[in-house]
Amino acid sequence: MIKAFKFQLRLKGSQEANFRRWSGALRWLWNRAIAEQQARRARGENYANYVDMAKWLTAWRNDPATEWLAKGTLHPQQQALKRLDAAYQRFFK
Numbered sequence: 001m002i003k004a005f006k007f008q009l010r011l012k013g014s015q016e017a018n019f020r021r022w023s024g025a026l027r028w029l030w031n032r033a034i035a036e037q038q039a040r041r042a043r044g045e046n047y048a049n050y051v052d053m054a055k056w057l058t059a060w061r062n063d064p065a066t067e068w069l070a071k072g073t074l075h076p077q078q079q080a081l082k083r084l085d086a087a088y089q090r091f092f093k
Contacts, residue, residue, distance in 0.1 A: 025072045026080045033084055047092065050085035057081060
């Protein structure tokens, strides 16, 4: 027998705003890293691993154009890149 549970996240005003901002930042980070990987592939370069992507993250957090990224928590941003790295590793396996 398979059991399923359904949960609803009920946030208050400021919590919802923070949640939307953080999730939006992670979505942007994920898509930007994929775009960088695709650009590397188009140039004939190898896949960039997590260490390389972490360097991109540092550069993006320090860039004045994306300084809003530095206002977010670093750990979830790193975890998003680790998950992307794991996805690429499974793909190339």
